[in-house]
Amino acid sequence: MLGHKRIPSREGGxxxxxxxxxxxxxxxxxxxxxxxxSGHHVSGKEFDGNILKExxxxxxxxxxxxxxxxxxxxxxxxxxxxxxxxxxxxxxxxHAEGPCAMLWxxxxxxKKCVATIHGIDWQRAKWGGLARMYIKFGERVAAKYADEIIxxxxxxxxxxxxxxxxxxxxxxxxxxxxxxxxxxxxxxxYGLDKNEYILFLGRxxxxxxxxxxxxxxxxxxxxxxxVIAGGSSDTDAFMRELKGMAKGDKRIIFxxxxxxxxxxxxxxxxxxxxxxxxLEGMPLSLLEAMxxxxxxxxxxxxxxxEVVEDKALVFKKADVxxxxxxxxxxxxNEWEVQKRKEQAADYxxxxxxxxxxxxxxxxLYRNMR
Numbered sequence: 001m002l003g004h005k006r007i008p009s010r011e012g013g014x015x016x017x018x019x020x021x022x023x024x025x026x027x028x029x030x031x032x033x034x035x036x037x038s039g040h041h042v043s044g045k046e047f048d049g050n051i052l053k054e055x056x057x058x059x060x061x062x063x064x065x066x067x068x069x070x071x072x073x074x075x076x077x078x079x080x081x082x083x084x085x086x087x088x089x090x091x092x093x094x095h096a097e098g099p100c101a102m103l104w105x106x107x108x109x110x111k112k113c114v115a116t117i118h119g120i121d122w123q124r125a126k127w128g129g130l131a132r133m134y135i136k137f138g139e140r141v142a143a144k145y146a147d148e149i150i151x152x153x154x155x156x157x158x159x160x161x162x163x164x165x166x167x168x169x170x171x172x173x174x175x176x177x178x179x180x181x182x183x184x185x186x187x188x189x190y191g192l193d194k195n196e197y198i199l200f201l202g203r204x205x206x207x208x209x210x211x212x213x214x215x216x217x218x219x220x221x222x223x224x225x226x227v228i229a230g231g232s233s234d235t236d237a238f239m240r241e242l243k244g245m246a247k248g249d250k251r252i253i254f255x256x257x258x259x260x261x262x263x264x265x266x267x268x269x270x271x272x273x274x275x276x277x278x279l280e281g282m283p284l285s286l287l288e289a290m291x292x293x294x295x296x297x298x299x300x301x302x303x304x305x306e307v308v309e310d311k312a313l314v315f316k317k318a319d320v321x322x323x324x325x326x327x328x329x330x331x332x333n334e335w336e337v338q339k340r341k342e343q344a345a346d347y348x349x350x351x352x353x354x355x356x357x358x359x360x361x362x363x364l365y366r367n368m369r
Contacts, residue, residue, distance in 0.1 A: 002080040002092070003073070003099035003116075006036035006062075008055055010259050011231075012203060013284040014095050014118050017173055019055075024358040026057035033059040033089070035080035039067030042231060070131045073098045081105040091365050094142070097121045101138035107145050112368045115142040116150040117168075119281025119303075120159060124207050140164075147368050150361070152282035155302040169364060174354030175287040177345065180268040185261055190227070190253055192269065197225040197253075198327065199270035199294075201263070202285045204230045204239055209276030209299060209318070214245045214252065216276075216324035222331040224251070229266055231257035267292040272330050272337060275304060278317060283307065290348035295340035297326050307352075311343050 005011045007019040022032040040048055052060050061083065065076040077099035084092045085106040092106040093114045100115050107113045122135040142149055143164035151157045151168045160166045186192040198217065202208055210228060217226045228246075232239040246252040258266060267273075273289035273296045280303040287307065289296055296312040298304040305314060313330060315322040330337050 002035035002077055003095035007034055011042045016284055018095060020354050021358060022058045023056045033061060036060055036062045037065040037072060037076040038062050039065045077102045085109045097139045098135045100142040103141050104145050112147050114148045115146040117156055123279055148364055153303045153306060171357055171360045172352060173282045173284055174357040175291045175348055175352045177349045178292055181264050183265050183269045186265045194269040195271040197227045197271060199227050199266055199273045201229040204232050206238055207279040209278050210242055212320050212323055213274055213276045215320050216327055218249055219324045220328045224271055224331055226252045229255040229258045270294055272297055276323060287348055287352055290344040293341050293345040295337040311340060311347050
């Protein structure tokens with residue numbers, strides 16, 4: 001597997017998917033190698049982990065990477081693709097559209113190649129013109145040369161059929177049922193107690209709609225706080241913009257990148273979780289938030305509504321007034337929030353299982369001719 005940044009890591013949803021798939025495949029008796037990037041953690045070198053050669057039975061190879069925005073994915077996938085092309089692998093599994101630009105290399109030497117499209121990445125606001133062209137090129141390479149393409153939403157499945165007349169396989173992401181924990185670290189560090197805050201947790205990038213959330217939150221009457229948890233992911237200027245918007249409102253807290261117990265405590269004790277995205281692939285943070293029993297407020301993009309069905313509050317994408325109304329309603333109607341909390345965990349854990357995802361993926365590998 002390649003295309004991710006590195007595992008083990010929570011630098012993004014792709015890293016979580018690759019880790020869940022590869023570790024479980026090893027338990028099923030497969031030999032799995034993951035190609036990690038070199039360079040620093042996307043949220044800063046203070047989050048760097050040790051360079052490992054193995055993780056829970058998964059072999060890890062670190063490949064040469066130019067650690068700059070727009071070049072990291074390109075260089076790491078190029079060297080990774082060369083190594084997979086000459087390696088003794090039955091299947092090479094590419095993750096994300098940009099890395100798929102190199103899929104033809106192992107394909108040329110007879111490898112079976114699978115691409116997972118985690119989202120239409122060239123549409124993301126952080127990419128400039130050349131980067132978008134390269135990512136779109138990767139999308140076209142996947143459509144033309146991949147033996148199988150996995151998509152995470154029905155919308156992306158329709159996109160590939162409409163754009164390329166290409167059949168794809170819909171295999172959504174999964175989620176684990178967590179153990180809830182009491183607020184300890186977050187209480188000491190941020191002064192947060194149970195049900196005292198609205199939570200956003202994810203990468204701080206424009207397409208996540210965080211500007212709408214801050215603007216809407218500043219207009220509601222509540223004693224709740226707004227916690228924005230996540231790293232900047234190559235978008236430091238956007239982080240400064242967000243903090244500028246929040247300036248003067250002491251209810252808004254930026255935690256930076258979180259993981260481990262802090263992340264678990266934030267999910268476990270939120271009043272509501274909000275994902276106001278303009279663009280998603282399949283939002284793992286939304287699955288995780290619901291698995292912790294959270295009432296969620298999401299934008300009405302298909303990638304969110306397909307996940308939550310009728311188990312969340314939904315607002316019109318990019319409509320700050322509608323989001324403000326939904327947040328105010330949630331803050332003023334605790335009974336409604338509690339009702340949705342009681343439904344969330346059982347619903348999401350039944351609907352999305354990593355074991356099912358791995359079973360479907362392995363079946364796809366075996367059926368390739």
